[in-house]
Amino acid sequence: MSKDELLAKLEHSIVMGHLDADDEGFDGTMEGTPGTLELLEEALKAEIEPGVLVESFRVAMGKVGQLFEAEEYNLADMLASAECVGKAMEIIGPALQAVSHSTKGKFLIATVEGDLHDIGKNIVATMLKGAGYQVKDLGIDVPAATILQEIRAYKPDYVGLSALLTSTMVEMEHVVRLIKEENIPGLKVFIGGAPTSQEFADKIGADYYCRDVREALDKLEEVSKVS
């Protein structure tokens, strides 16, 4: 198989959200056929440059986004494709850094203390990885002190906070205040979760409120263009 054919197959497997040979893929029929991870291994053996691979991931995710906009794809399809890219990026990450290709930025994400909900956070984390961001997921029920400690150590460009309970919105306000007190230049705070709103974001001093994962991706793209 030529390099171009291999890249085309890799791109197709991402569009189909086909992670590996154990995965049933887009319509439940793809189990047993090579998926993104097997094709990536072949591509690396064929010495296709990491930068070329990243470009094919970008093209694939662009197609996935279009299919979602056209309502041909659903959230599960989009997430499956993003997971393919996320896992692939974990594999080629070291090689990428060696040839100084940078990612779109570092994103630290957590559900605040007292809140055990992880669905929205997980979807956002997976989609961001798929879109080329370096993501560190601190999990659920994360104390403010841990978030601050991780901000100092990981030095993210963006912090995302999630809360699904009205009671934990208070904790979100507390965390945002502590982050802002750190005065870290350029660090942007994103918030989301069912009970939150733009008004709430304005009130607590968060930089951005995101209604859903698409809005999060759009706002991040805008912010990264500006910075």
Add this chain to the structure above:
Amino acid sequence: MIVAAKQQLKMLSSAEMHLLHAGSCELLSRVGVRVTHTGIAKMLLERGAQRRGERILLSRELVEGALAQSARSIHFGAPDPAYSFTINGADNRVKFGTGGQALYLVQRTSNGWAKKPAGTEDLRKIVALCNQLHQVDFITRPVECDLPDDQKDVAKAKIFRQFCTKPMNLANLFKPERLESVLEIVGDPAYLSFIVSLVSSPLTMDSSAGEKLLALVQKDIPVAISSCPQGGTTAPFSEVGELLQLNAELLFGLVLANSARPGARVLYRGIPVTANLHSDASPRWCQPDSIRRLALAAQICRFYNLPCCGTAGVSDEAEPTAQGLSEKVLSWVYEAACGGQYINSALGMLEQVVSVAYYQYVLDDYALKLVKEKFRKNPSLEASQLVLNAALEVLSCFGVQPEEKTEAELLARIRHVENALEPYEEAYMEKQLEIIEKAVHQGSSTVFIKAARKGLREGYLYRGKKIEAPLDLSVVEERLAQGRLAEKNF
């Protein structure tokens, strides 16, 4: 309300129920429930459970022992004895009540509908209003007091004592140490019941909820043990898989309650809804796919002859609409026909469980009266016919004239509710158990979301057209005006 034999609907056969039971027991013995509460884990181990890391594994014998012990009949007392009733797992009496933990109150303004945060004052007014509504058989707290957590239980109890003469379900107990004060305020423990959301799906016990359950069961207060997985995010997207997991989570609760007090007075409260994976993964409470799953959960409960706390009438609409009203009618009828007995959240709720509205309470009271009459006057009518007639009549009462397209849409929803899309077979169940096991071990909702792709393509989520027509709410306005006058008498 009594559901006549002909009106009862069993969407699954007895053989399929036995398979589901076996599958849930297999899940509890193979995957178990994560329990990080040392005292509760110790109690379960002493009763014969096994431990694997943080997971407590329950044998089928242990589960069936708890099923045999658990109370079959629960009496709900009331300050006005005329409102008292008994729920027995073996009979077909149905009671409807309010419910939810809404965050907002939707009110009518000169510019349409507006939403504001709900709090203590709203709780007082809603309880007072619902105490006057004839179709509200019991009152579950609809909104919480906007007070610090350690004051909520007492404040809520005072409001119920002052404004409620029906059986009182205070839902969440915030602080077990406040229980004595609550009992003292209410005056008689027989009036009270609670809800405990014991398990966070998939298969993780909430330690604080575990403590609350034990505190209530030890006082012999009725508790609805609740599990609310969302198919596609916190449970398999497959109906079969979601029911296997839901049932396992509730059976775990039954084992715990009966370990603390053999013969515990607990209700089985399964709320298996679907997640909207076409867009933002938000829960769908009143769409045909969820109505079907909620009704099946009621059928499972009645298969065990346990007292059934059903859930119906939680509209997905943000304000009172014809679409919302039609959702509620379908949901009430199927929940009752499939075995729901103590039906929670039945009135007033909007936008899943996010909002309530005075208008919606009164609207639902009228609509529910019509639905009850349909059941009473047509004992030989099957559920699918009864539900269509009821929905058309209710819509017509509020100014929505029956049109062919409305009837076609209702029929499409009815078909979706009543027709199984998946096989209830051993091999298929085993596949679902593997998905749950994988999600539990990876600790991630993305396993369920990814596994949903095939089901999404096969139409597991109903996608019909909304019933769009203005509602004539004049009768509601009139009734509300009377309600406000009566409220001043308190």
